[in-house]
Amino acid sequence: MIPNPNKVTLLGSTGSIGVNTLTVIQHHRKRYEIIALTANTQVERMAEQCREWQPRYAVMVNEIAAEQLQQRIQHTAPDTTVLTGQSGLLTIAQLPVDTVMAAIVGGAGLLPTLTAVAHCQRLLLANKEALVMAGKLFMNTLRAHGTELIPIDSEHNALFQALALTPSELGQAGLLDQKGVSRLLLTASGGPFLHTSDLSQVTPEQACAHPNWVMGRKISVDSASMMNKGLEVIEACWLFAADTQQVQVLIHPQSIIHSLVDYQDGSTLAHLGNPDMKVPISHALGWPERIHSKVNSLNLLNTPRLEFLPVDPLKFPCLNLAIQAHNIGGTAPVVLNAANEIAVAAFLERKIPFTTIPQVIEKTLAEITPLPITNLEVILAEDAKARDHASTLF
Ligand code: NAD
Numbered sequence: 001m002i003p004n005p006n007k008v009t010l011l012g013s014t015g016s017i018g019v020n021t022l023t024v025i026q027h028h029r030k031r032y033e034i035i036a037l038t039a040n041t042q043v044e045r046m047a048e049q050c051r052e053w054q055p056r057y058a059v060m061v062n063e064i065a066a067e068q069l070q071q072r073i074q075h076t077a078p079d080t081t082v083l084t085g086q087s088g089l090l091t092i093a094q095l096p097v098d099t100v101m102a103a104i105v106g107g108a109g110l111l112p113t114l115t116a117v118a119h120c121q122r123l124l125l126a127n128k129e130a131l132v133m134a135g136k137l138f139m140n141t142l143r144a145h146g147t148e149l150i151p152i153d154s155e156h157n158a159l160f161q162a163l164a165l166t167p168s169e170l171g172q173a174g175l176l177d178q179k180g181v182s183r184l185l186l187t188a189s190g191g192p193f194l195h196t197s198d199l200s201q202v203t204p205e206q207a208c209a210h211p212n213w214v215m216g217r218k219i220s221v222d223s224a225s226m227m228n229k230g231l232e233v234i235e236a237c238w239l240f241a242a243d244t245q246q247v248q249v250l251i252h253p254q255s256i257i258h259s260l261v262d263y264q265d266g267s268t269l270a271h272l273g274n275p276d277m278k279v280p281i282s283h284a285l286g287w288p289e290r291i292h293s294k295v296n297s298l299n300l301l302n303t304p305r306l307e308f309l310p311v312d313p314l315k316f317p318c319l320n321l322a323i324q325a326h327n328i329g330g331t332a333p334v335v336l337n338a339a340n341e342i343a344v345a346a347f348l349e350r351k352i353p354f355t356t357i358p359q360v361i362e363k364t365l366a367e368i369t370p371l372p373i374t375n376l377e378v379i380l381a382e383d384a385k386a387r388d389h390a391s392t393l394f
Pocket residue numbers: 011012013014015016017018038039040041042061102103104105106108126127128129152153154213214215216217218219277
């Protein structure tokens with residue numbers, strides 16, 4: 001019996017990660033208490049979540065959606081206060097809870113996630129774009145507030161486990177040397193187009209049909225272009241104080257090995273498991289304890305043959321664009337991320353072909369001079385500038 005349940009806020013509760021998080025928490029109802037849920041527009045799903053979890057607060061960023069939610073839950077969750085807009089989201093991010101799951105997609109998650117860092121005890125980070133955009137500022141904010149971070153991205157969660165880290169070690173200069181690590185290996189499924197030779201005609205439906213994972217549409221397209229792996233290289237550099245040369249990407253189509261650490265003594269430690277985000281979510285919620293995820297362990301006798309391939313940089317140019325942006329530094333990753341979001345949205349709306357995505361990113365990076373990041377305002381201004389610029393390129 002746990003006397004004081006762990007108070008949890010979910011930023012992005014209606015998305016793929018949000019729903020998986022609530023599914024895990026369903027199995028541990030005494031251990032966790034849902035304080036606040038947030039979403040953008042999905043009223044029906046949020047109404048259902050409010051009925052089931054009776055949170056103190058629910059945010060719909062979209063105002064019309066907030067009005068609809070208010071009506072939908074007046075009898076089913078009468079004690080839930082509905083808030084709206086950016087201000088509502090930031091109010092929720094300031095609640096002094098034990099755990100915040102940061103699962104908003106894209107740059108929209110930056111401000112609420114960074115705000116939550118300053119107010120919660122433990123941040124579970126799925127919103128990789130926030131770390132890509134704010135890197136050093138993000139890690140400094142964590143340290144300044146003594147907030148624990150545990151990575152949710154399956155590869156980074158795998159590395160966190162294979163490195164046997166504590167959250168306070170994340171981002172410490174010289175971490176990899178101290179641990180005797182020679183290299184981090186990030187695995188990538190290769191996405192739905194690994195064996196497609198001509199990408200110029202592929203559709204949003206094909207891009208979103210990932211072979212191993214069920215995810216939101218933006219990250220699904222990122223996985224298909226391998227920009228997701230590029231963002232993950234940057235994420236790994238910040239979390240594990242690595243440079244891009246210490247992080248190697250390896251295609252592993254079965255998504256059974258979620259990442260590996262090469263140690264200087266010749267040992268390689270890998271994290272294996274069925275590809276299901278409830279595994280890293282359970283690990284992060286429970287850490288340092290282990291809690292049930294209700295995901296089956298691997299049955300190695302039934303596991304497909306494990307394959308490994310190098311990345312074809314001509315077919316997947318987004319990976320190197322991301323690595324270059326991180327190596328340039330300053331606001332270059334902000335520009336990369338913004339241009340990618342604009343290009344991915346245009347592809348999903350069928351305004352540009354899939355192969356135009358890297359072109360938009362490359363041009364935007366070439367045409368906007370990177371600035372040093374001195375504060376959050378620089379990040380927000382360059383993000384807006386890059387979005388405007390990328391939108392003029394198609
Ligand atoms: P999703 O699209 O399924 O859900 C996104 C959530 O963010 C929804 O709740 C939505 O309402 C909210 N949201 C969207 N736009 C918003 C806005 N402008 N303001 C406020 N809220 C907004 O996305 P997802 O697949 O759950 O991914 C969430 C994050 O987790 C992403 O950063 C993604 O890269 C990362 N991630 C996801 C997976 C996965 O398996 N889905 C794995 C690793 C990392």
